[in-house]
Amino acid sequence: MTTQLVQEQYNQWSEDYDSDENLTRDLDETTTKAILGTHSFNSMLEIGCGTGKNTNFFATISNHVLSMDFSEGMLEKAKRNIDNPHVSFTQTDLTEDWPTKSDGYELASCNLILEHIEDLNHIFEEAYRSLKIDGLFFISELHPFRQYTGTQANFNKDGVIERIPAYIHNVSEYLKLGQSVGFELLKMDEWKHEYDNKIYPRILTLLLKKKA
Ligand SMILES: C[S@@+](CC[C@H](N)C(=O)[O-])C[C@H]1O[C@@H](n2cnc3c(N)ncnc32)[C@H](O)[C@@H]1O
Incomplete structure (x- = not known):
């Protein structure tokens, strides 16, 4: 039921997702390029591609990109972009078996999607299964410190905040799950946008x- 609501809301947001003011979306793009920009891959998975904000960049570092999402609206926009x-x-x-x-x-990359997934264990297990040995799993998500203040993904629909x-x-959940599923932590970072004036990080x- 909740999963269906998330899907419907992203369908509604899809038309304006790229043009809305959204510092988290913009910071994710910057951090992803900063961490992965020096790598190159033959084949990668984009987990929750949305409108394809990061997809063109991924296609510059990987010969093949398979981009997954469950929102028809976001996917339609991605295909246009x-x-x-x-x-x-x-x-x-992504809460079911992956194709x-x-x-x-x-490489498998998750950008700004895991806040909508209750059971991260399934995501980590599917990423582990899909990756080659020594393959990289990159996660870039809204920082839980920010969630503690009540922040969550939202958009303006006809003047109403959805x-x-x-x-x-x-943070400990990500670290423990990574270890239990069979990943080694290479790097962890916390990021603020240049316009952020709070003490806690955004991503x-x-x-x-x-x-x-
Ligand atoms: C905030 S957008 C992020 C999109 C893109 N990664 C980016 O950084 O712009 C979150 C995306 O996750 C997708 N999503 C959320 N829950 C999902 C699920 N259970 N299965 C597949 N996609 C899901 C939504 O449809 C939406 O496109």
Whole structure:
């Protein structure tokens, strides 16, 4: 039920997602380029691609990109935004089994999606299954410190603020899950936007590596 509401709300947000003022969306783009920009891959998975904000960048660091999302509206926008024969899109509910090859990808990237997923264990297990040994799992998410203050993904629909259902995942949850599923932590960072004047960070990033 909640998953369906998230899907419907992203369908509604899809037309304005790219043009709305959104410092978190913009900071995620910057941090992702900062962490992954020096890498190159043959094949990668984008977990929750939305309108394709990061997809063109991913296509510059990976020869093949498989981008998954469950919102028809967001995917339709992504297909309009991205014209690249090396990128494929698939409509997938990430809380179910993923249509991905096992041991098939060198990078999996999750950007601003995990706040909408209650059971992170499934996401970590599917990312682990899909990645090759030594493959990287990059996570860039709204920092839980910010969630503690009541912030969650929201958009303005005809003058009404729509808050999209969200779950808080503490930093320790990410770290423990990564370890239990079989990832090694390579890097963890906390990021603020240049316009942020609060003491707490806006985004948490983790770079994990699949161990044998
Ligand atoms: C805030 S947007 C982020 C999109 C993109 N990664 C970005 O950084 O702009 C969150 C995306 O997660 C997707 N999403 C949320 N829950 C999902 C689920 N269970 N399965 C697939 N996609 C989901 C939404 O449809 C939406 O496109």
